[in-house]
Structures are given as structure tokens and as C-alpha cells.
Amino acid sequence: MADSVAPRGSHEGGTRRDFLYLATGGVAAFGVAALVWPLIDQMNPSADVLALSSTEMDVAKVEVGQRIKVMWRGHPVFVAHRTPEEIKEAEDVNVAELRDPQTDAQRVQKTEWLIVVGVCTHLGCIPLGTAPTDPRGQFGGWFCPCHGSQYDTSGRIRLGPAPLNLAVPPYKFLAATSVRIG
Amino acid sequence: MTASATRPGFKNPIIRWIDHRLPVFSYMDHELNEYPTPKNLNYMWNFGSLAGFMLVAMIATGIILAMHYTPDATLAFNSVEHIMRDVNYGWMLRYIHMNGATMFFIVVYIHIFRGLYYGSYKAPRELLWLLGVLIYVLMMATAFMGYVLPWGQMSFWGATVITNLFSAIPVVGESVVTWLWGGFAVDNPTLNRFFSLHYLLPFVIVAVVILHIIALHRFGSNNPLGIDMKGKQDSIPFHPYYTVKDSFGLGVFLIFYACIVFFCRTSSGEPDNYIPANPLATPAEIVPEWYFLPFYAILRSIPNKLAGVIAMFGAIVLLALVPWLDRSPVKSARFRPVYRYFFWLLLGDCFLLGFCGAHPPEGWYVVASRLGALYYYLHFLVIFPLLALFERPLPLPRSISEPVLKGGAISGAAAPARALPMEKA
Amino acid sequence: MRRPLLALLTAALIGTGANAIGGSGIALAAETQAPPELHWSFEGIFGTYDRAALARGFQVYKEICSACHSMNLMHYRNLQDIGFSADQVKEIAASVQVTDGPNDAGEMYERPGRPSDTFKPPFPNENAARAANNGALPPDLSLIVKARKGGADYVDGILTGFADPPADMKMAQGMNYNKYFPGHQIAMPPPLSDGAVTYPDGTKATVDQMASDMSNFLTWASEPKLEERHFIGVKSVLFLIVLTVLLYGVKRKIWAAVH
Numbered sequence: 061m062a063d064s065v066a067p068r069g070s071h072e073g074g075t076r077r078d079f080l081y082l083a084t085g086g087v088a089a090f091g092v093a094a095l096v097w098p099l100i101d102q103m104n105p106s107a108d109v110l111a112l113s114s115t116e117m118d119v120a121k122v123e124v125g126q127r128i129k130v131m132w133r134g135h136p137v138f139v140a141h142r143t144p145e146e147i148k149e150a151e152d153v154n155v156a157e158l159r160d161p162q163t164d165a166q167r168v169q170k171t172e173w174l175i176v177v178g179v180c181t182h183l184g185c186i187p188l189g190t191a192p193t194d195p196r197g198q199f200g201g202w203f204c205p206c207h208g209s210q211y212d213t214s215g216r217i218r219l220g221p222a223p224l225n226l227a228v229p230p231y232k233f234l235a236a237t238s239v240r241i242g
Numbered sequence: 243m244t245a246s247a248t249r250p251g252f253k254n255p256i257i258r259w260i261d262h263r264l265p266v267f268s269y270m271d272h273e274l275n276e277y278p279t280p281k282n283l284n285y286m287w288n289f290g291s292l293a294g295f296m297l298v299a300m301i302a303t304g305i306i307l308a309m310h311y312t313p314d315a316t317l318a319f320n321s322v323e324h325i326m327r328d329v330n331y332g333w334m335l336r337y338i339h340m341n342g343a344t345m346f347f348i349v350v351y352i353h354i355f356r357g358l359y360y361g362s363y364k365a366p367r368e369l370l371w372l373l374g375v376l377i378y379v380l381m382m383a384t385a386f387m388g389y390v391l392p393w394g395q396m397s398f399w400g401a402t403v404i405t406n407l408f409s410a411i412p413v414v415g416e417s418v419v420t421w422l423w424g425g426f427a428v429d430n431p432t433l434n435r436f437f438s439l440h441y442l443l444p445f446v447i448v449a450v451v452i453l454h455i456i457a458l459h460r461f462g463s464n465n466p467l468g469i470d471m472k473g474k475q476d477s478i479p480f481h482p483y484y485t486v487k488d489s490f491g492l493g494v495f496l497i498f499y500a501c502i503v504f505f506c507r508t509s510s511g512e513p514d515n516y517i518p519a520n521p522l523a524t525p526a527e528i529v530p531e532w533y534f535l536p537f538y539a540i541l542r543s544i545p546n547k548l549a550g551v552i553a554m555f556g557a558i559v560l561l562a563l564v565p566w567l568d569r570s571p572v573k574s575a576r577f578r579p580v581y582r583y584f585f586w587l588l589l590g591d592c593f594l595l596g597f598c599g600a601h602p603p604e605g606w607y608v609v610a611s612r613l614g615a616l617y618y619y620l621h622f623l624v625i626f627p628l629l630a631l632f633e634r635p636l637p638l639p640r641s642i643s644e645p646v647l648k649g650g651a652i653s654g655a656a657a658p659a660r661a662l663p664m665e666k667a
Numbered sequence: 668m669r670r671p672l673l674a675l676l677t678a679a680l681i682g683t684g685a686n687a688i689g690g691s692g693i694a695l696a697a698e699t700q701a702p703p704e705l706h707w708s709f710e711g712i713f714g715t716y717d718r719a720a721l722a723r724g725f726q727v728y729k730e731i732c733s734a735c736h737s738m739n740l741m742h743y744r745n746l747q748d749i750g751f752s753a754d755q756v757k758e759i760a761a762s763v764q765v766t767d768g769p770n771d772a773g774e775m776y777e778r779p780g781r782p783s784d785t786f787k788p789p790f791p792n793e794n795a796a797r798a799a800n801n802g803a804l805p806p807d808l809s810l811i812v813k814a815r816k817g818g819a820d821y822v823d824g825i826l827t828g829f830a831d832p833p834a835d836m837k838m839a840q841g842m843n844y845n846k847y848f849p850g851h852q853i854a855m856p857p858p859l860s861d862g863a864v865t866y867p868d869g870t871k872a873t874v875d876q877m878a879s880d881m882s883n884f885l886t887w888a889s890e891p892k893l894e895e896r897h898f899i900g901v902k903s904v905l906f907l908i909v910l911t912v913l914l915y916g917v918k919r920k921i922w923a924a925v926h
Contacts, residue, residue, distance in 0.1 A: 102330050
């Protein structure tokens with residue numbers, strides 16, 4: 061293959077050559093980035109996991125004073141239909157004394173429904189207090205048997221090693237008794 | 243702070259610090275940058291690097307697929323569909339991996355036939371060739387086991403047929419098959435162990451590829467003329483010349499690969515494999531993937547089970563023995579007109595065998611398979627040695643540079659009687 | 668030959684093509700006709716699905732086919748791809764009762780379906796399906812288009828290929844004559860008849876129309892990512908062509924010194 065074109069002048073040839081290398085390098089880099097993205101994104105939650113990332117439930121059957129446990133994103137969630145006494149207890153607490161200060165109003169959308177993630181914020185055990193026969197601790201809420209953390213009727217930490225209140229998941233009431241968690 | 247005669251040491255102090263204690267950078271520099279490569283390699287020499295690229299691509303996509311796949315007989319098929327439907331970009335990764343096997347074999351077959359044409363297996367590169375055959379065998383084992391993993395009809399029945407071959411071994415055959423299966427038929431234990439080994443073997447292939455490249459670098463690459471490099475005028479540094487040529491070749495290859503992954507009707511694979519495995523229903527035709535078809539044809543061409551198995555494995559053994567079967571001192575077929583003719587016959591024979599392997603062993607297909615298998619054996623055992631003894635090769639040029647410098651015109655007092663025009667790179 | 672490169676590559680391409688054709692699929696019996704090749708909107712590198720046809724096909728599946736055929740790999744949420752809204756999907760899912768459990772008392776119970784559920788199968792297991800169909804198993808339809816040689820053409824052929832058997836053919840008990848089914852004897856009775864469903868968009872529900880809509884729907888069920896695949900494919904190939912041309916330029920520039 062005879063390349064019969066004489067070598068170009070060094071200055072002009074230099075700029076043209078550099079541009080070609082730059083352009084090719086740039087295009088190739090873009091290509092590598094575009095290729096790498098799917099390799100990373102495939103580890104993100106797949107469509108079936110995302111489909112289960114929110115759960116809708118009808119809480120009409122949960123009577124006043126009753127609590128239930130539902131699964132959401134692999135964790136238990138406590139749904140408590142609070143009695144007026146439990147609501148009053150929760151609202152009367154002096155927030156300044158709390159380890160993790162939060163008012164009851166900050167933790168509920170409708171005062172008679174408390175929805176919290178049932179995972180102790182200490183080391184992750186599931187606190188007792190949902191079933192009627194469970195111990196509830198001194199504060200009427202939940203009692204964690206692993207290391208003795210005790211939560212009140214708003215799910216706030218009152219005693220024991222846990223640092224934070226029980227987490228409140230994102231939820232929305234779609235109708236009077238129909239709620240979507242997540 | 244190693245510096246070779248021609249290049250200064252590294253400028254970056256971190257690299258120097260590492261290199262002084264663990265000379266990876268000097269090693270890479272020597273093997274890639276300085277490594278003298280014949281200046282006349284044509285595009286047939288791209289396929290080694292393409293094979294290396296495919297190995298990396300298959301390992302990367304394979305590891306990712308393994309994050310989502312479940313190797314249990316009751317769950318495997320659905321886990322693959324989970325990948326295809328729910329995993330982000332899962333369909334793409336699966337198709338890249340599945341069609342990647344096809345691309346890997348295309349590339350390796352061209353690479354092998356390049357070796358046969360240009361005599362790359364001849365002394366002193368016999369071990370390079372043997373390592374290559376070992377890589378080929380490992381690839382076939384890996385591909386076979388990988389195909390079983392989706393647990394479709396063809397996965398299951400292909401596994402059944404091929405593992406049953408081992409029962410042909412006299413005395414211990416049945417025990418060997420039971421041992422392979424982990425039971426009395428292909429079932430969950432078989433699937434689990436195939437998954438484990440399918441994950442393992444590619445890394446064994448990586449190790450053998452490293453040995454393959456070390457063996458290559460011992461004497462350097464062969465070239466289209468088949469004559470050794472005689473000095474600096476015959477060689478160019480690997481980088482940037484062949485790095486850029488390999489990159490360009492990779493670009494062309496990727497276009498072809500992308501078309502297959504994204505558009506080809508056959509990219510979704512054998513229809514029967516979209517039916518979950520059913521031990522009670524055998525498909526009308528059990529067909530392996532295309533890259534096994536020539537061996538499948540040889541296997542079925544002999545009515546005796548043990549003889550068929552021996553013939554099939556023997557075909558691979560013959561490939562390994564080529565450096566000792568073909569003793570002609572002339573490497574490149576460029577200068578061996580009779581050998582060249584038989585080379586194309588062999589290639590055609592492999593296509594014929596492949597074609598026969600895809601069809602049921604009836605009628606003319608049987609005859610053709612038998613003739614094809616017979617020719618294959620004749621080619622290696624008879625034609626190779628005879629050619630070496632009786633062929634009159636064309637005169638070789640004096641050096642690699644000579645035809646290059648001549649630039650296509652036969653001129654000058656020093657030109658040999660039949661100097662060939664310079665190879666178009 | 669002086670240019671083995673081109674010859675080898677061409678041979679490799681032809682070989683792959685020949686082997687791909689030769690090595691795929693069940694061989695139809697010698698006397699079985701191949702189904703007619705039809706034109707589909709999803710064919711070709713720019714192919715897309717006809718969403719109206721997909722919706723009609725789903726309706727045919729729901730009203731006719733789901734009586735015998737499961738689609739276990741489909742989730743109700745997948746129907747959003749066809750064009751149903753999230754609320755419509757919820758409604759469609761809730762219209763069926765699915766078995767769930769065990770509850771705290773240890774019993775299985777029924778509840779309305781959710782979008783995350785798979786399509787409710789007509790039979791709880793294979794044995795029940797066979798018992799209800801004279802020992803024949805109506806195949807799951809989730810992958811039927813990819814699992815049959817001929818794909819959508821074959822499915823359409825089967826649905827429209829019912830006919831009276833030729834005079835010299837003896838049909839086995841309970842079998843039906845079909846032009847395109849291998850062996851011509853299929854256990855499924857003709858599922859479609861003119862006007863069997865009423866399409867809300869006013870399209871006339873002839874057997875051909877319903878078969879075509881079913882084939883579209885079943886192709887989508889087998890390959891829900893087809894459109895994304897074509898889209899990304901076109902972009903990738905164009906990108907690679909640009910990159911390869913640039914790389915060729917760089918290669919020529921660098922090699923100019925050698926030539």
C-alpha cells in the first residue's frame with residue numbers, strides 16, 4: 061500500500077493530528093462511560109423489588125387499642141390504632157427530656173394511627189409490644205428484649221441503650237382506612 | 243527506577259516507588275511498548291487481542307449475571323427470565339454474554355486457522371500452540387457447562403447426551419457418568435456443580451492465556467511471510483502501532499457484535515431452550531451450539547458409541563499434534579501452493595461437518611459426515627506429513643523488510659526471482 | 668490465495684449464518700407447512716409494538732385463553748407497558764382472587780390480586796391442568812413466541828390454521844386438525860371464532876384480527892424489552908461506526924511512518 065501523500069508541514073499536520081487523537085479519545089471515553097453505566101445500574105433494585113417497595117393495606121379491621129405488624133421492604137412495620145389515653149400520654153410528654161426530641165405531632169399524620177418501623181434503633185432487634193400478650197415496658201409502647209430499650213406510645217426511646225426513636229416510614233392515607241406505606 | 247537503554251525511567255514518583263518494589267510498570271512497558279513486533283502483520287493478527295477482549299467481556303458479564311442467577315433446578319429457568327425482564331439492563335447483559343460465546347468462538351476459530359495457514363505452530367512455537375489448544379478445550383468445557391445453566395430443554399438434554407458419552411469408557415464408564423451427574427440422571431446436583439465449574443474455568447483460562455502470551459513473547463509473533471525478524475529494520479514497537487491497529491480492529495468487531503446482540507433474530511438462541519427442562523419429554527432434535535457442530539458430526543458419523551467418542555476427542559488431539567505432523571521447514575502457506583490448496587479444503591471440510599452436525603443423522607447427512615470425518619483425519623495424519631516430504635515451496639524472500647521496502651514493484655538487482663508485493667496492512 | 672483475510676472472514680460470516688439457520692429450532696415434520704410469513708410492526712431494527720394491538724391481545728387472552736393457559740412470568744404491573752395506567756392495572760389485578768398465606772392461624776386464604784402478583788394461573792399445578800384437558804398440558808404462554816420456530820408467524824398460523832382434516836387422514840380421539848402444527852393433530856380445539864370478544868375500540872373481532880392481536884401480545888410477553896433493545900442497538904451501532912471511523916483515521920496517521 062503506497063501512501064504517496066508527502067508528509068504535511070509539521071505545524072499544520074501537528075494540529076490536525078492532535079485534533080484527531082483528541083476527538084477519538086473523547087469519543088472512546090464517552091463510549092466506555094456509556095458501557096459502564098449498565099454494569100453498575102444492574103446492581104440497583106430490579107423491577108420486581110421496586111414493585112414491592114410500597115405496600116397498600118386496609119386498616120379498617122384494626123380495632124382501637126389493637127396493633128398489627130406488617131412487612132415492608134423486608135422489615136416489620138408496627139401499625140397501632142391508638143386509644144385516646146395512649147394519644148394523651150404521647151402528647152403530654154416533655155419533649156425537652158427526650159433523648160431524641162420529637163413531638164407526637166411530628167410522628168403521626170392522623171393521631172389515632174401510629175405507623176413506625178419495628179426495628180430497634182440500638183442493634184436491630186424487633187421490639188415486643190404488638191401482640192396483646194407482649195410486655196410493653198413502663199411507657200406503654202414497646203419493649204426490646206435484647207438490651208432493654210423501651211419506647212413510648214409514640215414510639216420514642218425513653219429508656220435503654222437505643223439512641224433514636226423508632227423510624228417513621230413514608231406513608232400516605234389514600235382513604236379513611238387505606239394507607240400506602242413507601 | 244529502572245531505565246532501559248532506549249527509554250528513561252518513569253517520571254511519576256509514585257509509579258517509581260511501586261515499580262522499584264514490584265516492577266509491574268517496567269514489565270508492562272517492556273512487554274507492550276518496546277516489544278518488537280514484525281512490521282508486516284496483517285489483520286489476521288488482530289484475532290488474538292480480540293479473543294483476549296472477549297475473555298474479559300465474558301468474565302465481566304458472567305460475574306454480573308451470577309449476581310442474579312439461581313443455580314437450582316426449580317429456580318434456574320425463572321431466574322434467567324427475572325434477569326431478562328426485571329433486572330436493570332439484564333436483557334442486555336444476558337444477550338451480550340450468550341452471544342459473546344458465539345463471538346468468542348468465531349474469533350478463536352479464525353485465530354486457529356490463521357495459525358494453520360501461516361505455520362505459527364512450527365518450531366520454536368510448538369508450546370505456544372499446545373497452550374492454545376488447551377485454551378480451546380477449556381473454552382469448550384466452559385461453554386458446554388454454561389449452556390446447561392438456563393435449564394431449558396436443550397440445556398438439559400444436551401447435558402444428558404454429552405455426559406452419557408462417558409459411559410462408552412470400558413469398565414468404569416457407568417460409574418464415571420454417575421459421578422459426573424451426582425445422581426442417576428442429570429438433575430439438581432449436576433446443575434449446581436456445573437455452575438461452580440463454569441465460574442471457575444474462565445479464571446483457569448486466564449492463567450493459561452498468560453502462559454500463552456509469555457510463550458509468544460519468548461520468540462515474538464510469526465508473520466505472514468513466515469520468516470524470522472532479522473533485525474531492527476524488520477520490527478516496530480507494539481505500542482503505538484499495534485495498539486492502535488488492534489483498537490481499530492476491535493471497533494469493527496464491536497459493530498458486528500452489537501448487530502448480533504441487538505438485532506439478530508437468532509440472538510435469542512435456540513427456541514427449545516425457552517421451554518423449561520422436562521426430563522419426561524425429549525425434543526425432536528437435540529442440537530448443540532454451532533461451535534460444537536463439527537465435533538458432533540464426527541461423533542455421530544461412527545455407529546459404534548466408543549469409536550465415535552474416540553473419533554471426536556481424537557479430532558482435538560490431532561489439532562494438538564500439528565507441529566509434529568507438519569514438518570515442512572517453510573512456515574507460511576504463502577509459499578506453499580499445494581498446502582494452501584489443502585488448507586482451503588480443510589476449512590471447507592469443517593464447514594461441511596458443521597452443516598451435517600446441525601441436521602438429523604439421516605440419508606445424505608450421514609454419508610457426508612463420514613466423508614468429512616474421514617477427510618479430516620486424512621488431512622492431519624496423511625496429507626500434512628506427505629506435503630512436508632514432497633512439496634516444493636516457492637522461494638522465500640530474504641527478509642521481512644525486503645518486500646516492504648520494494649513497495650509493490652519488482653525492481654532492483656537484489657530482488658529475488660518471485661518477490662511478492664508488500665502485504666496490505 | 669493472496670488475500671486470505673477477506674476470504675476467511677466472509678467464510679466465517681457465511682458459516683455462522685448457515686449454521687444459525689441450520690442449527691435452530693425443532694425440525695417441522697416434512698409434510699407440515701411452514702406458516703405464512705406475515706409483516707409485524709415489531710420487525711426490523713426500528714420495529715416497535717402496536718400498543719392498540721397489545722391491548723386487544725391482552726383482552727383476548729383474559730377472556731378466552733386464560734381459561735386454560737397460564738402466563739406465570741407476567742406480572743400485572745407489566746401491563747403498564749401496554750398503556751394501562753397504574754390505577755387500571757390495580758383494578759385488573761384486584762379483579763382476580765389469589766391464594767396467599769399462611770395467615771397467623773396457619774391457613775391459606777384468598778385475597779384480591781395486586782400489581783406485583785403474577786398472572787393468576789387457571790390451574791394450581793400441572794397435574795390439575797392435565798386432568799382438566801384429557802391429559803394434555805396447555806403450555807404456559809409467557810415465552811411461547813421465543814419457544815417456537817417461526818415465532819409470531821407460527822402462533823398466528825396455529826390460531827388461524829384450524830381446518831377440516833383431509834379425507835385420508837385419521838384423527839386420534841379428541842384431536843383437532845391444524846395446518847401448521849407439527850403432525851397436524853393438536854389437542855387444543857379452535858379457540859377463536861368471529862365475534863368471540865367485543866373490542867372497546869370498535870375493531871371488528873374476526874378470527875384473523877384476534878389471532879394477529881394475540882400474536883402481537885404474546886410477542887410482547889416473550890420480549891418485553893424489544894423496543895428498548897432496538898433503540899439502544901441503533902444508538903450503539905451508530906456510535907461504534909463513528910468511533911471505528913475515527914480509529915481508522917488514527918491508525919492511518921500512526922502507520923504513515925511505516926508505509
